[in-house]
Amino acid sequence: MKFVTRMATGAVALALGVGACLSLPQPAKADQPVLNLFIWSDYIDPALITKFEKQCNCKVVETDYESNAEMEAKLRAGGDSQYDVVVPSSYYVPELQDEGLIQKLDHAKLSNFDNLAKRFQNPTYDPNDTYSIPYQWGTxxxxxxxxxIKGTPTGWGLVFDPKQNPNYPFVFPKGEGRDQIGAACAYLGYGFNCAKESQWIAAAKLIEQMKKRPNFAGFVDExxxxxxxxxxxxxxxMAYNGDVGxxxxxxxxxxxxxxxxxxxxxxxxxxxxxPAHAPHPALGLEFINFxxxxxxxxxxxxxxQYxxxxxxxxxxxxxxxxxxxxxxxxxxxxNLQFLAPLRGAKYKLFNQIWTSVLQ
Incomplete structure (x- = not known):
């Protein structure tokens, strides 16, 4: 495993951090290459973007989204030829692959790949990290x-049991439904990674009941x-630990x-x-390696904080x-699980069920 230490000389550290950026031509500012980054909001340090721009003599244009569903919709609508790097959640990778929205990665251009912890190499959702590279993880x-809220809640009942919060407003993320159906499934005893149609329908009905409560303040992005x-x-x-952090x-x-x-x-x-038709895929690989x-x-x-x-x-x-x-x-x-990818007919069925919940 390769480690970059603060004891490295400036030249070596730059080479490890930039990779092939050093071989890029140094054009006039008007001709600078542009990296189009499509990412969750507030998910990258602006100083890192500035650092990458300086090292690769390029310009980064960041566009933000608030859910995987929003990201996928934009890729389907032509974004796969507009963006150079996207940041999908792990269970979305097989879906984007099946739809032809992302491309295989050239690992020969990822000199820093071995910096990844072993448990994040060759994951089940993307064998051999063929289409994706881990960015951050959390719960x-x-x-x-x-x-x-009185007492010390410990379960999903704080969301789904009206007795635990009878009066105060609460919100629920809309997203693409995997976390939401998973949470309802877990509360019903099916496990967070439920995969049967009957379980999804039961979870959907529970969320429908939740929507009818007078203190339900609506669906929001995560x-x-x-x-x-x-x-x-x-x-x-519902929340992500890094956001809370x-x-x-x-x-x-x-x-x-x-x-x-x-x-x-x-x-x-x-x-x-x-993305499958990224305008600057080589620069996208440089960013991933960075x-x-x-x-x-x-x-x-x-x-x-993730x-x-x-x-x-x-x-x-x-x-x-x-x-x-x-x-x-x-x-x-x-007690935590990776969400299993949904593909083909099961993916379409799940989307139909979740769409009906949001209506």
Missing amino acids: TGVVYDPAK TPGLGQVKKGLAAVS QCVADGSCAKLKYYLPKEGSEIWVDTMAI ILNADNGADLSNYN ASPNAASQKQLTGIMASDLINPSEAELK
């Missing part, structure tokens, strides 16, 4: 305001759900609490992929990155 749980709780507009929401680190949600439901939840990986650099991987996690899959970055992680919020215990990890 899905529940965030709530203890000033409004990250804005936490924002509603921070602002006091909602008392409960960000606001804990900056002090904006110090009084909120986050937990992993006892019935089970999700451990996820967000990945980097190159993120795989040890220093850059650490800067990324220290900024967005756990890094980069083993070479671990010693440089600081602050909340060492907390239980970001690093689940062994007992908690046993």
